[in-house]
Amino acid sequence: xxxxxxxxxxxxxxxxxxxxxxxxxxxxxxxxxxxxxxxxxxxxxxxxxxxxxxxxxxxxxxxxxxxxxxxxxxxxxxxxxxxxxxxxxxxxxxxxxxxxxxxxxxxxxxxxxxxxxxxxxxxxxxxxxxxxxxxxxxxxxxxxxxxxxxxxxxxxxxxxxxxxxxxxxxxxxxxxxxxxxxxxx
Amino acid sequence: xxxxxxxxxxxxxxxxxxxxxxxxxxxxxxxxxxxxxxxxxxxxxxxxxxxxxxxxxxxxxxxxxxxxxxxxxxxxxxxxxxxxxxxxxxxxxxxxxxxxxxxxxxxxxxxxxxxxxxxxxxxxxxxxxxxxxxxxxxxxxxxxxxxxxxxxxxxxxxxxxxxxxxxxxxxxxxxxxxxxxxxxxxxxxxxxxxxxxxxxxxxxxxxxxxxxxxxxxxxxxxxxxxxxxxxxxxxxxxxxxxxxxxxxxxxxxxxxxxxxxxxxxxxxxxxxxxxxxxxxxxxxxxxxxxxxxxxxxxxxxxxxxxxxxxxxxxxxxxxxxxxxxxxxxx
Numbered sequence: 001x002x003x004x005x006x007x008x009x010x011x012x013x014x015x016x017x018x019x020x021x022x023x024x025x026x027x028x029x030x031x032x033x034x035x036x037x038x039x040x041x042x043x044x045x046x047x048x049x050x051x052x053x054x055x056x057x058x059x060x061x062x063x064x065x066x067x068x069x070x071x072x073x074x075x076x077x078x079x080x081x082x083x084x085x086x087x088x089x090x091x092x093x094x095x096x097x098x099x100x101x102x103x104x105x106x107x108x109x110x111x112x113x114x115x116x117x118x119x120x121x122x123x124x125x126x127x128x129x130x131x132x133x134x135x136x137x138x139x140x141x142x143x144x145x146x147x148x149x150x151x152x153x154x155x156x157x158x159x160x161x162x163x164x165x166x167x168x169x170x171x172x173x174x175x176x177x178x179x180x181x182x183x184x185x
Numbered sequence: 186x187x188x189x190x191x192x193x194x195x196x197x198x199x200x201x202x203x204x205x206x207x208x209x210x211x212x213x214x215x216x217x218x219x220x221x222x223x224x225x226x227x228x229x230x231x232x233x234x235x236x237x238x239x240x241x242x243x244x245x246x247x248x249x250x251x252x253x254x255x256x257x258x259x260x261x262x263x264x265x266x267x268x269x270x271x272x273x274x275x276x277x278x279x280x281x282x283x284x285x286x287x288x289x290x291x292x293x294x295x296x297x298x299x300x301x302x303x304x305x306x307x308x309x310x311x312x313x314x315x316x317x318x319x320x321x322x323x324x325x326x327x328x329x330x331x332x333x334x335x336x337x338x339x340x341x342x343x344x345x346x347x348x349x350x351x352x353x354x355x356x357x358x359x360x361x362x363x364x365x366x367x368x369x370x371x372x373x374x375x376x377x378x379x380x381x382x383x384x385x386x387x388x389x390x391x392x393x394x395x396x397x398x399x400x401x402x403x404x405x406x407x408x409x410x411x412x413x414x415x416x417x418x419x420x421x422x423x424x425x426x427x428x429x430x431x432x433x434x435x436x437x438x439x440x441x442x443x444x445x446x447x448x449x450x451x452x453x454x455x456x457x458x459x460x461x462x463x464x465x466x467x468x469x470x471x472x473x474x475x476x477x478x479x480x481x482x483x484x485x486x487x488x489x490x491x492x493x494x495x496x497x498x499x500x501x502x503x504x505x506x507x508x509x510x511x512x513x514x515x
Contacts, residue, residue: 005190024190025186048287051285057290060290061290062291126265129282134277135274137271150421153286153421154287
């Protein structure tokens with residue numbers, strides 16, 4: 001086979017399959033925004049440092065700016081457009097609205113996608129750098145403000161809405177219907 | 186970004202064959218460092234061989250009581266694994282101290298070992314750097330080097346290895362296994378990163394085209410009481426300016442076993458063997474810990490603006506070992 005610089009790939013986004021030809025240099029972020037018209041996912045730094053482009057890939061939060069679209073074939077990608085259940089907002093979205101977890105809103109789609117995963121990671125018992133004792137016998141850490149701050153540190157907010165974001169994540173984690181609530185019910 | 190071909194590897198032999206057939210091929214793991222460097226033109230592969238989906242992501246106990254971690258295991262799965270947390274907690278802590286939740290979900294163990302330095306001159310494709318363009322010079326030596334190496338550097342390069350994970354692996358005598366077209370091989374992590382000398386562009390001792398397949402930790406009961414502490418310029422999501430991975434076993438106030446490795450001070454995770462030897466069989470006191478740190482750091486050759494790392498590392502060693510000694514006592 002001679003070298004190729006583009007490929008036709010099928011991306012699965014929010015449950016829908018999209019077959020597109022992409023230059024191999026295309027990131028998932030650019031494919032979502034420019035090719036699929038899903039502009040909810042935002043481009044901030046484009047180097048993995050700000051988290052504005054956070055999406056869920058097979059349920060795990062990732063930065064779509066460092067994910068090549070061609071390498072995303074086979075993944076189930078969920079963007080901010082796919083987080084709600086129809087017209088019913090995801091508990092994290094509702095909590096951001098109720099508690100003003102944003103100012104300008106540019107980082108918010110990434111914050112929300114990240115928070116959805118943070119709550120699931122915590123419910124699964126994952127420790128963080130804020131966890132005093134990571135040994136399994138120590139038990140799962142409480143989702144304190146310090147834990148939330150550490151776990152959300154990959155999402156920058158240049159407006160500085162962090163205090164409300166931490167409150168919104170904590171509130172969402174306590175909301176019935178989230179993974180955390182189901183795990184402890 | 187330069188144009189490139191992309192192939193998804195079908196098995197390890199297939200990955201090696203694809204890699205071997207292209208002049209400037211790179212294996213693609215999580216891509217968190219490689220894709221970033223491709224955007225800035227520092228990495229210019231002709232072909233990416235995607236190894237992310239290879240069945241190399243297992244984490245399992247070895248027959249002798251150690252632990253084998255597959256090369257494509259993500260940083261987050263490794264950090265969260267119960268056996269890692271139970272038997273080598275400092276490794277879990279080191280992983281959790283690195284990057285962000287998103288990046289840890291993408292980054293692989295093999296890729297973490299092979300990530301490139303974050304030296305600002307290496308990252309600036311418009312200027313000289315002996316790592317990027319051999320012989321072009323090292324602006325860091327007389328320029329911005331606040332976070333550069335104090336141990337093992339040369340007049341040609343003072344860049345540090347950025348991994349947190351590798352510091353804990355170094356403390357626990359990890360062995361890196363790889364495959365090549367000629368067959369399998371392995372190297373102690375301690376030998377993975379060759380001396381800088383006048384060849385800072387030679388960053389690993391791996392044979393050309395080798396694919397890391399796993400990292401094995403030998404059994405180490407002492408590692409069950411271990412800790413990783415990282416100092417950085419903000420509370421989270423930043424590279425270390427100094428870090429320590431330590432494990433300590435104390436009986437009747439005497440050091441039975443000790444492991445110590447430093448991060449952010451050299452081109453590789455720095456196993457502090459001189460300090461370990463100074464401590465073995467001696468008293469588990471703050472004075473002894475400080476003396477051992479001083480013995481290790483006697484080899485330090487700081488540049489004009491990174492001398493702060495010497496007392497920083499000394500204080501880190503004393504604080505972490507003192508904590509571990511107190512907990513062993515309790």
